[in-house]
Amino acid sequence: MSLTELDQRHVWHPFTQEGTAPPPLPMVRAKGASLFLEDGREILDLASSWWVNVHGHCHPAIADALAAQAHTLEHVIFAGFTHAPAARLAEALTSALPRPLDRVFYSDNGSTAVEAALKMAFQSWRNRGVLDRTLFLSFEGGYHGDTFGAMSVGRSSGFYAPFEDVLLKARHTPFAETWLNDGEVEDREAAALATLDFILDRDGAHLAGFIAEPLVQGAAGMRMCRPEFLRAVCARVSALGIPVIFDEVMTGFGRTGTLFALEQAGVVPDILCLSKGLTGGFLPLAATVASSAIYETFLGQDFSTAFAHGHSYTANPLGCAAALASLALFESERTLERIAHIRRANLRWLDEAAAVPGVTKPRVLGSIVALNLGGEGDYHSALGPVLKARFLEMNLLVRPLGNVVYLMPPACIPPEALARAHAVTLQILRENIPLYAHR
Numbered sequence: 001m002s003l004t005e006l007d008q009r010h011v012w013h014p015f016t017q018e019g020t021a022p023p024p025l026p027m028v029r030a031k032g033a034s035l036f037l038e039d040g041r042e043i044l045d046l047a048s049s050w051w052v053n054v055h056g057h058c059h060p061a062i063a064d065a066l067a068a069q070a071h072t073l074e075h076v077i078f079a080g081f082t083h084a085p086a087a088r089l090a091e092a093l094t095s096a097l098p099r100p101l102d103r104v105f106y107s108d109n110g111s112t113a114v115e116a117a118l119k120m121a122f123q124s125w126r127n128r129g130v131l132d133r134t135l136f137l138s139f140e141g142g143y144h145g146d147t148f149g150a151m152s153v154g155r156s157s158g159f160y161a162p163f164e165d166v167l168l169k170a171r172h173t174p175f176a177e178t179w180l181n182d183g184e185v186e187d188r189e190a191a192a193l194a195t196l197d198f199i200l201d202r203d204g205a206h207l208a209g210f211i212a213e214p215l216v217q218g219a220a221g222m223r224m225c226r227p228e229f230l231r232a233v234c235a236r237v238s239a240l241g242i243p244v245i246f247d248e249v250m251t252g253f254g255r256t257g258t259l260f261a262l263e264q265a266g267v268v269p270d271i272l273c274l275s276k277g278l279t280g281g282f283l284p285l286a287a288t289v290a291s292s293a294i295y296e297t298f299l300g301q302d303f304s305t306a307f308a309h310g311h312s313y314t315a316n317p318l319g320c321a322a323a324l325a326s327l328a329l330f331e332s333e334r335t336l337e338r339i340a341h342i343r344r345a346n347l348r349w350l351d352e353a354a355a356v357p358g359v360t361k362p363r364v365l366g367s368i369v370a371l372n373l374g375g376e377g378d379y380h381s382a383l384g385p386v387l388k389a390r391f392l393e394m395n396l397l398v399r400p401l402g403n404v405v406y407l408m409p410p411a412c413i414p415p416e417a418l419a420r421a422h423a424v425t426l427q428i429l430r431e432n433i434p435l436y437a438h439r
């Protein structure tokens with residue numbers, strides 16, 4: 001029986017309509033920016049395998065660190081015990097972050113990092129005797145993961161209609177997106193801030209926290225905003241004493257050109273969510289980093305104010321060892337410089353791509369380049385699956401978000417591979433004109 005047949009018998013795939021999806025492709029190995037199928041085909045990974053891969057697949061430095069850790073201490077319960085990889089990683093992360101972000105709470109994935117952050121913000125009020133802050137605020141279109149708290153703040157992404165009746169209460173404020181040569185951004189920002197002011201006037205006293213993907217909303221269609229806008233939003237929220245939570249699950253670890261997007265935003269949140277690139281793309285691990293002020297509200301003499309949250313694999317030593325090795329590569333491989341090269345190449349390419357009829361809103365941030373086909377981004381556009389299949393035919397792993405085409409390669413992508421990705425993408429954009437030009 002083939003690998004695909006075996007899979008089709010018992011496996012249920014994520015974010016997939018199993019009734020219509022083509023059979024999954026059997027992958028056997030990976031190296032650098034390339035993935036290799038069972039039949040020997042080489043596919044260029046321009047989605048960084050769901051935005052997790054940073055330095056390339058099977059990087060030997062991370063693989064070696066993992067192997068060494070696996071022979072030393074593979075896992076131990078993290079309540080009542082600690083170990084070097086977790087303590088050293090917490091030190092490395094907090095050293096790379098601005099004060100007062102200095103307390104690391106580990107979990108397993110992006111959704112749990114968000115879930116822990118929301119619970120921290122909420123319970124922190126309760127621990128101080130404030131009981132009427134039961135609402136969360138997030139940006140329209142924001143995506144924060146698929147667990148219940150994360151779905152609640154991400155409900156305007158449109159993914160969770162079946163769960164609407166059982167989600168937490170949340171408000172959603174407009175995200176003023178922008179793109180290259182956008183002449184009207186300031187008007188859009190002013191309108192978005194006016195709506196925010198209205199929400200804060202009405203609900204500000206009941207908000208437990210505000211969560212945002214800083215500078216770029218990933219799943220909403222790689223929608224980017226100016227740091228000025230994000231700063232203005234956070235200033236208004238912070239002025240009311242409402243904790244700001246940055247979800248850097250996608251933007252963290254170089255994706256936007258700096259190690260964290262918060263550096264370019266010029267905002268220090270009260271809580272920060274990290275995952276995906278944390279281990280360089282090797283293992284599921286997450287960190288929710290809290291300010292000392294939030295942390296201190298959990299200190300007490302009995303369990304009632306403790307953070308009653310934990311996972312079996314909290315601070316898994318293998319994940320922490322991979323994360324330490326990945327962080328070290330940022331220095332030894334000058335990863336941020338590599339990302340700056342990718343950004344410059346993307347900018348040059350966009351001149352040509354933006355000239356294709358029907359292409360709108362060209363945008364670049366760090367190693368991400370994105371554009372829309374025919375107007376507003378629409379995840380449910382029929383173009384998505386058509387384009388994805390066409391890219392695969394051309395041996396490129398590109399997963400358009402509906403009519404939004406974006407490239408997000410690992411930092412190690414060789415210049416000639418990026419040039420090929422650009423050339424093929426341009427060709428495909430031109431081919432699909434009949435499908436989107438009339439939208």
Ligand SMILES: Cc1ncc(COP(=O)(O)O)c(C=O)c1O
Nearest residue numbers: 109110111143144145218249250
């Ligand atoms: C910004 C953001 N937050 C949270 C998540 C959820 O992460 P995970 O898929 O690891 O649960 C994602 C996943 O794409 C994300 O992009």
